Amino acid sequence: MKVNNLEQGYFGIGIQNGKTPQNLGVLWRSAQNMGASFIFTIGKRYAKQACDTHKAVGAMPYFHYDTFDDFYAHLPKGAMLVGVELTEEAQPLEAFKHPRRCVYLLGAEDHGLSKKAIAKAHHLVKFKSTLSLNVSVAGSIVMYDRGLPR
Template sequence: MIDNFENEFFGIGIQNGKTPENLGVLWRSAQNMGASFIFTIGNRYAKQASDTHNAVKAMPYFHYDTFEDFFKHLPKGAMLVGVEKTEDAEPLETFKHPKRCVYLLGAEDHGLSKKAIDKSHFLVQFSSELSINVAVAGSIIMYDRGIDKPRFIRAE
């Protein structure tokens, strides 16, 4: 019998993305950095010139109208990692990425919703004086995940 809870995967997406061009850049990075799927909550994806690899056709893309709908459909065994600058967020430099997780980024001008922050299993942030582009933030998170460092292992 195969225990698929041993398999690692991650998905990455944006809640209420503001700039459609950022989605294309994030999707391109997600495809290059090993994401299993991509998603949006609120605003939908539209074909972007910045997604030169057409990642949305090359990997599963999901859209959820609301955060509640998204949260209800998290993959079994996956943990939600909110990317947000808060007092409670763990520094990315020492963060142990879960083996199976979904990274959620917020719009550059509003960040994650309070509900998303409250429901996240982890909140993570990295050092930057000011807010940065959401596609860049997502790329930094995925790059860090790819570094060979210990993973968080959930007790089932």
């Protein structure tokens, strides 16, 4: 993504109550490759992942929050919270205009985002899928879409 001084922006990406350590490692590797500024978890702690072969957690800031409320209280100033969730009210990703400064939040495959996270999100996005996708795949799709010209 080409960024000039007039279009400065950043994004972070993370998982709420991630289900498996492997998903974290794969998402972190994709985040590093796709230009994320930071990564985070809410609920369960990150541990060194064999699938984080690029050691993304050492290459960019990593944050852990015990609760959603703690995470929400520490959103970067001016950043929009974008929840990724298969809900009726979510906007199709294909038509979504990504905020210049945002934080993408994904939920675990088995439970999705919490009701509180859905209610507090500035935007909700979804993409064409009849079933829930692996969280690292879903996050990679969102980050790839962010880099597409609109």
